[in-house]
Every structure is written in C-alpha cells, then in structure tokens.
Amino acid sequence: MSSIVFHIEEGIAYLTLNRPDKLNSFNREMALLLQSKLDECASLHEVRAVYITGAGKGFCAGQDLAEVVDPNGPGMQRILSEHYNPIITRLRNMPKPVIAAVNGVAAGAGANIALACDIVVATKSSSFIQAFSKIGLIPDSGGTFILPRLIGFQKASALMMLGDKITAEEAERLSMIYKVYEDEDFMASAKKIAATIAQMPTKALAYIKHALNHSITNDLEEQLSLEDDYQQKAAATEDFKEGVEAFLEKRNPLFKGK
Structure with a gap:
C-alpha cells in the first residue's frame, strides 16, 4: 500500500498521508514520495489546488523515530536536508x-508541514504540538521561521520550549490556523474550501503567495516594488480579463487558471 494516496478530481489534487498505523509519521519513503507528488501537482495545469490530509485518526505525528535511531537509517542530517526541508520549500514555492x-x-x-500550507483547517478534536523539546530536539521543518510569524515570538517560544499540546480551537484563536469545524462537518467543509479556491484565478493566487513569502523579509519599498511587478503579471492574465468582463456584465466569472 502506498504511503501517499494521490488522485485528482475537479482541479483538486488530493494527497493523503497514508501510514495510519503510525499516525502517518514520516519515513524516508513517504517523505520522498510526497516531494514527487508535490512536483507533479506543480507541473500539471489541471491541478489548481492541493489538498493534504491524513489517513485514519491523525494528520501526522512527525518523524518516525524508529528510522532516526536505526543505525542503517538515513541519519538526522539527511532526514532534514533530503526529507523535510525540500517538502517545506515545495509547499511555499508551489504555484497553486x-x-x-x-x-x-x-x-x-x-x-x-501543516502550518507551511496556505490555508489550514482542522477538526474540533484535532491538536497541535511542537513535540521536539520532549525528546531533546529543536523545532525543524520551518517551525522556528513560520510559527512566530503566525502567533508572535513570545507564544511561539513558550509552545516550542514547553511542548504544550494545544487544541484546534486555541490554534484558531491564536491565528495559527484558519478555521475549526465540528468533526462531522469537517470533510465537507474542508473540501468546499478546496473546491472554491480551485475555481479562482490560479495565477493571481500564486502571485499572492509569492508576495507573502517575500513580505517576511522585504522592507516597505521593496514590497511595493514587488507588488507592482506581480500586479502587472496578474493584469496580463486571461483570468483578469474574464474577471473584469464578468463584473461589467454582472455575471459570475469563469476562471481557467490562465
């Protein structure tokens, strides 16, 4: 059975982490396969949104520690440089x-990995934990970069050092994630978001994403210049033309991601 279940439906690429007996913890096979599938999503025009979830009762418990301590395993340096770092860069550079x-x-x-995605939704019964300090490690996979920018330095520092488990509702309150849904409503609600965003102007969404990436390190003048550049690119798309025509004709636009 594949450690990543993958299919495309109505413009959405569904990626399911599939090691449910291990709470979908990563081993080398799953990490490399996820990278390959993310590359496929980036290259296929028919894919206009990517949806990542977990099989079974968990999203992902992080790294499979049995692989870390295996004397024949890849070792920590390769796990970071060949597994997680490439996943995070692919998520942030994904043009969808x-x-x-x-x-x-x-x-x-x-x-x-979840927090590196563009929109994070969760079931009410979900939880988030920076578990690294519990075993004498530091947060990786972009955690020390992304989390303080989402919730602030002080709160991120405490969650990382104490390793507190927080509920999905608290994560939403802290602006760590977008929304929480009741468990019974979750799948339909999450897929509705994916369906909505898959019908939006895909190139403009990519430019928004890239602009947000740069906003973390740019000063105001650099960001204004970047906005100018991306706005010119967005204005040259077919979807911009369609959006304006639909607005003037008082109809819903039909975007094609072009």
Missing part, C-alpha cells in the same frame, strides 16, 4: 494554493 485538512493530531514536523 495548498490546503492542509488537519483531521487529528499534528505533532512535530507534522504540525510544521
């Missing part, structure tokens, strides 16, 4: 919106 549908515990690298 990525939705993380967190359906249970998201711990360690699993939490930080």
Whole structure:
C-alpha cells in the first residue's frame, strides 16, 4: 500500500498521508514520495489546488523515530536536508494554493508541514504540538521561521520550549490556523474550501503567495516594488480579463487558471 494516496478530481489534487498505523509519521519513503507528488501537482495545469490530509485518526505525528535511531537509517542530517526541508520549500514555492485538512493530531514536523500550507483547517478534536523539546530536539521543518510569524515570538517560544499540546480551537484563536469545524462537518467543509479556491484565478493566487513569502523579509519599498511587478503579471492574465468582463456584465466569472 502506498504511503501517499494521490488522485485528482475537479482541479483538486488530493494527497493523503497514508501510514495510519503510525499516525502517518514520516519515513524516508513517504517523505520522498510526497516531494514527487508535490512536483507533479506543480507541473500539471489541471491541478489548481492541493489538498493534504491524513489517513485514519491523525494528520501526522512527525518523524518516525524508529528510522532516526536505526543505525542503517538515513541519519538526522539527511532526514532534514533530503526529507523535510525540500517538502517545506515545495509547499511555499508551489504555484497553486495548498490546503492542509488537519483531521487529528499534528505533532512535530507534522504540525510544521501543516502550518507551511496556505490555508489550514482542522477538526474540533484535532491538536497541535511542537513535540521536539520532549525528546531533546529543536523545532525543524520551518517551525522556528513560520510559527512566530503566525502567533508572535513570545507564544511561539513558550509552545516550542514547553511542548504544550494545544487544541484546534486555541490554534484558531491564536491565528495559527484558519478555521475549526465540528468533526462531522469537517470533510465537507474542508473540501468546499478546496473546491472554491480551485475555481479562482490560479495565477493571481500564486502571485499572492509569492508576495507573502517575500513580505517576511522585504522592507516597505521593496514590497511595493514587488507588488507592482506581480500586479502587472496578474493584469496580463486571461483570468483578469474574464474577471473584469464578468463584473461589467454582472455575471459570475469563469476562471481557467490562465
């Protein structure tokens, strides 16, 4: 059975982390396969949104520690440089919106992979934990970069050092994630978001994503210049023309991601 279940439906690429007996913790096979599938999503025009979730009761428990301590395993340096770092860069450079549908515990690298996505939604019963300090490690997978920018330095520092498990509702209150849904409503609600965003102007969404990436390090003048550049690119798309025509004709636009 594949460690990543993948299919495309109505413009949405569904990626399911599929090691449910291990709470979808990553081993080398799953990490490399996820990278390959993300590359496929980036290259296929028919894919206009990416949806990542977990099989079974959890989203992702992070790294499979059995692989870390295996003397024949890849070792920590390769796990970071060849597994997680490439996943995070692919998520942030993906020219389509990525939705993380967190359906249970998201711990360690699993939490930080979710937070690297563009829109994060979760079931009410889900939880998030920066579990690294519990075993003498530091947060990786972009956690020390992304989390303080989402919730602030002080709160991020405390969550990382104490390793507190927080509920999905608290994560929403802290602006760590977008929305929480009741468990019974979750799948339909999360897929509705994916369906909505898959029908939006895909190139404009990519430019929004890239502009947000740069806003983290740019000063105001640099960001204004970047906005100018991306706005010119957006204005040259077919979807911009369609959006304006639909507005003037008082109808719903039919965007094609071009």
